[in-house]
Amino acid sequence: MSTQLPRAISPLAEDLREKIISDPGMVLDDQDVMRALIAANERNTGVAAANVVDLRGLAMERLEDRLDRLEDTHRSVIAAAYENLAGTNQIHRAVLQLLEPTEFTEFLTALSGDIAQTLRLDAVRLLLETKVEDEDPALKKLGDVLITAEPGFIETYITAGRNIPARPITLRQVAPETNVIYGDTENFIHSEALMQLDFGPGRLPGLLVFGSEDPHMFRPTQGTDLLQFFSGVFEKMMRRWLG
Structure with a gap:
């Protein structure tokens, strides 16, 4: 039987946690938040950024390329x-x-x-x-x-x-x-x-x-x-x- 006590969570953090769980897209759609989370994870795990495959970052780059092409077509x-x-x-x-x-x-x-x-x-x-x-x-x-x-x-x-x-x-x-x-x-x-x-x-x-x-x-x-x-x-x- 474990004697480990549950970690205390402040009311503000618990409220934020519930919002993220109910609407994860709120975080996933924010580039700055995602970059901050990835950077924090790298600092905690010691994994070099070059060794991490940022699928969301790749997806964003492709979307940006498509947007650029659409803008070029629009101008043409x-x-x-x-x-x-x-x-x-x-x-x-x-x-x-x-x-x-x-x-x-x-x-x-x-x-x-x-x-x-x-x-x-x-x-x-x-x-x-x-x-x-x-x-x-x-x-x-x-x-x-x-x-x-x-x-x-x-x-x-x-x-x-x-x-x-x-x-x-x-x-x-x-x-x-x-x-x-x-x-x-x-x-x-x-x-x-x-x-x-x-x-x-x-x-x-x-x-x-x-x-x-x-x-x-x-x-x-x-x-x-x-x-x-x-x-x-x-x-x-x-x-x-x-x-």
């Missing part, structure tokens, strides 16, 4: 949203500028001038397929923005001669053989957006071309929703101009 999403909003505003301004001209020559001038500046483009070209006998000599007086080509050129240019369907909108880096499109500026254009235009039954197609010195401005992995909107408005306006 916000940055992408702002970039998309800026792009949307640019396209909207360009469309309004597209609606202002009252003559076709002013329309083309705005395309290579104000609109190109708004969209931060280094080159804008409108290519029209036309038969030689139907080509209007007046078209050559409208500046570098408007160029003509024989029927079938647009599909060949977009597909680079490969046996694949030509997509309505193509984003890519510029191929070397682009002098037909950009003329003297070909060596400065490193990426382009190609937008096919349908002018209606009985008319040959057209191609709206955006060129940039930045090789990363137009990439195949980018979305094309905004360019589809712009080219759709442009297509309808061209139908009006062509009568």
Whole structure:
């Protein structure tokens, strides 16, 4: 029979003990308390901290890493949203500028001038397929923005001669053989957006071309929703101009 007397516990300590037993999470969720308990245990047992596996500490580190990754993702999403909003505003301004001209020559001038500046483009070209006998000599007086080509050129240019369907909108880096499109500026254009235009039954197609010195401005992995909107408005306006 043991003669050891029970250890005396003060009323305050007993009250704290009951709280911890009833709600241990109160202690486990407090990092400072857990560190103090571990440190006290190491002092009493003489075990070096390096030899103790702190499972809670490892769990906390993993949670902190996950939180950091989530914060990085959150910042990336916000940055992408702002970039998309800026792009949307640019396209909207360009469309309004597209609606202002009252003559076709002013329309083309705005395309290579104000609109190109708004969209931060280094080159804008409108290519029209036309038969030689139907080509209007007046078209050559409208500046570098408007160029003509024989029927079938647009599909060949977009597909680079490969046996694949030509997509309505193509984003890519510029191929070397682009002098037909950009003329003297070909060596400065490193990426382009190609937008096919349908002018209606009985008319040959057209191609709206955006060129940039930045090789990363137009990439195949980018979305094309905004360019589809712009080219759709442009297509309808061209139908009006062509009568």
